[in-house]
Amino acid sequence: REWEYSLGKCYYFSLGRASWFRAKAQCEELGSHLAVIDSFAEQSFIMxxxxxxxxxxxLTDRNSEGDxxxxxxxxxxxxxxxxxxxxxxxxxxxxxxAHVWLAGKWNDVYCTYECYFVCEKPLPR
Ligand SMILES: [Ca+2]
Ligand SMILES: [Ca+2]
Structure with missing residues (x-):
């Protein structure tokens, strides 16, 4: 019930705030991962x-700055x-x-910042 369907995938929009690392872990606990936005259609839905x-x-460049x-x-x-x-x-x-923010545009911020998060998983069969 907490998941929303769009374009062949299911999304969970958190009700609480967490660091990027905790958000990543929470999505994994839910059998999903943080949202990967790979099209304007998906961006529009999330926006x-x-x-x-x-x-x-x-989205992160914590392994190698700028990558x-x-x-x-x-x-x-x-x-x-x-x-x-x-x-x-x-x-x-x-x-x-990275997080989405004003008008859904992306911004990089320090990873321990606490904000909401979007998880994504394929439609269950
Ligand atoms: Ca960086
Ligand atoms: Ca920034």
């Missing part, structure tokens, strides 16, 4: 649903992006996790 609030997505990686192995370099203008800016040299 509509998150309404300018901050929600973690499964963004999707949590499910989706190739970042050849896939859709929707960064806010001027982002990612690695502000304070310490911003390695």
């Amino acid at each position: 509509f649903r998150t309404r300018n609030e901050r929600f973690w997505i499964g 963004w990686e999707w949590i499910d192995g989706t190739d970042y370099k050849t896939t859709f992006t929707f960064w806010k203008e001027g982002e990612p800016n690695n502000s304070g040299n310490n911003e390695d996790c």
Whole structure:
């Protein structure tokens, strides 16, 4: 019941805030992973649903600064992006996790920041 269907996948929008790491773990406990946004259609759904609030997505450059990686192995370099203008800016040299924010645009922030999060999993058979 807590999951919402869109375009062949199911999404969970958290009711509480957590760090990126805790959010990642919570999605995994639910048999899912942090959302991987790989199309404008998916971006539009998430943008509509998150309404300018901050929600973690499964995108990080914590392994290597500037080398963004999707949590499910989706190739970042050849896939859709929707960064806010001027982002990612690695502000304070310490911003390695990404969330959606105003108008659903992406921003990098420090990973221990606490905000809502979106989990995603395939439609159960
Ligand atoms: Ca960074
Ligand atoms: Ca930033």
